[in-house]
Amino acid sequence: MGEHAESAKGEDTEVRAKRAPVNWRRTREQGFSFVASVVRWVGLVFAAILVLHVIFVIGSANPGNGIVSFVRSWADGLSLGFRDLFTPSDEKLRVLVNYGIAAIFWLVVSAILAKILRRIGGLGS
Structure with a gap:
């Protein structure tokens, strides 16, 4: 049994020695590229939610609908300080511009x- 363990240990060392070295620079680039892609997608999703809210308001969507109220609640949070930046008297225009x-x-x-x-x-x- 000791001979088998010695043989397995030697094979393990050989396998480790044959592995290609890790290219840390490429790994770092891929990691940052992945995070950058996630940031872009999050920004795109946030913008899409705001645009959907604009479409729902301009199209006079039913405010009692679950989808419309869900989008409205998210859009209100995502609008940051822009929600009341401009205050035209027409509500649809106000939502269109600010959101x-x-x-x-x-x-x-x-x-x-x-x-x-x-x-x-x-x-x-």
């Missing part, structure tokens, strides 16, 4: 953050 600006904000900010993350991940290249 539209908030959607553009999320797209721009997520694009900038993703670009920064990709640059950080590629440092030393």
Whole structure:
């Protein structure tokens, strides 16, 4: 039994020696690229929720509908300080402008953050 253990241990050492070395630079780049992609997708989803809210308001969707109220609750949180930036008398115009600006904000900010993350991940290249 001792001979078998010695043989297995020797094979394990040989397998470890044959493995390719880890390319940490590439791994870092892939990690930052993945995080940057997640940031872009989150920004896109946030913008989509805001645009859906605009569509529901302009289209006079039923505010009692579950989907409409769910989107409205998320859009209110995602609009940040833009919700009452402009105050035209027409509610539909107010929602279009303010929530539209908030959607553009999320797209721009997520694009900038993703670009920064990709640059950080590629440092030393």
